[in-house]
Amino acid sequence: MSSPTISIKSETGEKRALSPMQKAKRRRLIVKSVVVLAITLICAIPLWYIVINTFKTTGDMQTNQLGFPKKWTLANYKDAFENIPILRSFVNTLIVTVFGVAFQVLIGAVAAYGMILRKSVFTSAIGAILLVAFVVPGQATLIPLYQMESKAGLVNTLAGLVVMYLGGAVFCYFLIVGYMRSLPFELIEAARIDGAGPFRIFWSIVIPLIRPILTTVVVFQTMGTWNDFMTANIFISSSNLRTIVLQVYNAVGQFSTDWPSFMTITVIALLPVFIFFILCQKWIVSGLVAGSVKG
Amino acid sequence: MMTHVMSAVTRIKGRSETSDPTPGTVDEKSLYKKRKRRQGLRDDLTSFWFLLPILAVFVILFAVPLVQTLIYSFTDFNGYSMNMHYVGWVNYQKVFTDSSTLQGLIFTVIYAVLQTIFITVIAIPLAVTLNGKFFGRNFARSMFFFFSVPSMAILGLVWRYIFSPMKTGLVNSFLGLFGIDSLPWLSNSHLAQGCVIFVAVWAQIGWHATLYLAFLQSIPHDLYEQATVDGASKRQQFVHITLPQLVPGIVTSTFLLMNGGLKVYDLPFTLTKGGPGYSTYTVTQSIIQQGIGQSQYGVGSALAVLFTLATAVVVFAQMGVANSISRRFQ
Structure with missing residues (x-):
């Protein structure tokens, strides 16, 4: 998963100026990575939503649906098993x-x-x-x-x-x-x-x-x-x-x-x-x- | 274990010249034939014992119930009184006049067609993207694939909360941020249908992208190298190399989607219960409802027979298309 630019750096052992083409290539790679990972994470919101809310109280969940719990609690798990x-x-x-x-x-x-x-x-x-x-x-x-x-x-x-x-x-x-x-x-x-x-x-x-x-x-x-x-x-x-x-x-x-x-x-x-x-x-x-x- | 097998191979190689009996006289010949026939019968018998369990499965779980379904579909059998009467095509007429069944039929077809189109159109570019180089590639691949591993029933239930018509539903509270009023996602017929199809696409996209990924990875790399040398752009390469090479993958994927789409039950049932009204009712739900829930075996069976014929048509159409394609590409 290492990009070609990184391998050039490690070969010579010192920082070498990248040619404009390599720079453009690297920029494209970074943009692509960011876009794809963003889409992946958006698709994963339902999973995050159900996992993070198990650590909240009902009231906390209603006001704050996707954030971290105000106060972490394991009461839901205890209730579920009981x-x-x-x-x-x-x-x-x-x-x-x-x-x-x-x-x-x-x-x-x-x-x-x-x-x-x-x-x-x-x-x-x-x-x-x-x-x-x-x-x-x-x-x-x-x-x-x-x-x-x-x-x-x-x-x-x-x-x-x-x-x-x-x-x-x-x-x-x-x-x-x-x-x-x-x-x-x-x-x-x-x-x-x-x-x-x-x-x-x-x-x-x-x-x-x-x-x-x-x-x-x-x-x-x-x-x-x-x-x-x-x-x-x-x-x-x-x-x-x-x-x-x-x-x-x-x-x-x-x-x-x-x-x-x-x-x-x-x-x-x-x-x-x-x-x-x-x-x-x-x-x-x-x-x-x-x-x-x-x- | 391998060494055992290997020695067996070398042994048969050494033996092949001597073990083949070449009968000389007439007497020996008939004896040889007789022995061969007896050996054949014995082989038939052994192979029969091995096939017996699956034959039992076939008879008990497929053949007998299938014939029963066919018989019920022409009778007024209701499961309580044992004497059933032949009623002709009445049950089949009921299937086409009963509004809930018809709505179920329509939504099932819409669902199957739309999920097939959407997933195919999104999964191919997704697979091409996931096949390329970028940071976090393994994470993205696994993430998309993971959605298709849990039970559809559970995913349907989770999305029911996300699409909750209340202000606290995730989608509605997101809309609230932009000052948009809450929408009755699952209680408006058209919105509910859209939601079911949306969740189906979301859940299955990774599965089919993975399937396309497998086909993409089997495309010979030199095709692209040659095209690059010849000066073909990325888009030209996609249209003239990737897409034609993906045709077998497209045939399999669309077939799985159509076939699975026609049989759908879990997702609409858990997300909307077939409602509001019968707007997301499915054929399977209708068969279960009438055949088992309301003991209208006749109508349920007639629907099941029609459904079997419809899926058979899809299967054979797919086989035909796949065959003609493989012939064209060879």
Whole structure:
């Protein structure tokens, strides 16, 4: 990120007069940086707004919306943890996300392996069928699925939510099968000749080889499942089963006038997402690119 | 693990001459064929076991409900009485005559089209800017990208406070600084529609800019070097190199936006609840409302069927466009 002018300075070790062209170039760079950073910060105002107001009292917030608090307070955080079962919601979300994503990815990976293992009329038919499933929007099956889960007693249970998320296995399958097809098939063939069974080949050869795409898919699906609002809102009605997104949604009704309290629960809900983003940004980007290529 | 795999490779290389059986006599030939067929069947069976879970997912979560939706759409099924009657196209007629459903349909299409246009027009220059050199580049890239990571539902709720019609709402108090009266952002139909689309653009711009950035970075650098040597200006380079090279990216991005836009639910629901009136009502909200909320399975299902057809048209149109483009560019 160092500009060329700086490198000239360090090379010679002394200040050298810049040519007019270099000066103009440097000025342009500075102007561009200032403009872009200003736009970035303007776009980030909503984030600043919700974070800074969690440290204010309601009265302070009404008179001073974007500035620093007159008196910093952590009372909002204390209230939030006392009044709302936030930890419970986190645990619910964690359970749903871990099981949902694990099953999705496992089913998708196993299916992709079954697909590349053998090419026959049967597997091509399944490939075509799965393409149909890939195109069908979730809304098209929502009503019968709600009935089905209601008959099975799965509505308003975390297990029922996990079952709903299993549909994501089709997306995982498409991402993984594309990657698997690029692997040299000789590796599988060789292992088979050496006497390894299909399961053994899957665990000790295929899985290690597809680890990059698995990471991508896991990160991507984790984001989708953690953030889901529609399915959770339809299927979960008990307050002790709410996921964190639902909890924030319900907090609006609860704190209609107490804005700092709402902001506090939002910030608490976004904190894990932010940490996840910092740690996994690289894979989120690779998932975004891979997912968009698949369409 | 790698060494294990590598040794397997060398082993098959050494073996390839001997392992391929070249059957000599007729007897051996038929035996070989038989064995091969049996091996094939066994392979079919193994591959079937691996495909079984996803087949179960397909049947239970896609095929059966899809057929049920189709059947419900022609009946008066209400979920309570088990005997349903065939009613023909009545439910489909209801979809096109019910004003709330129609409004939902109209807003969904407006939303999908406008978000696609705005985001594409802003994200490309943003990506080009973020691809260039400036101070704080990584910070700017991460910041724009971060907006698209939290749940849209939560972002919708946050913006509901920002757009609050009260004087204390952030936007209104900002307008107050210039002596402008408070505006009823979310309680006026047109303003509310604008707000929903604005937040959608704000939240997704970084995502699509990142997508374009990936495509930009795959453009061969010598194209620009040659153009510079030939004396092409920055703008000419953008129009004649960057844009044509970005076409596959534009196809993917606009497709994702159209497809996602038609399915939208979270953002309008949390920001405006579909209101005021039905001005920001969406197809998905309508399906949920009628099918699950009011137990009008028939009408909800008819809407779902039409919706599936509409998204299928978009998907196939995109596939066609993508194919013709990739053929032209190869």
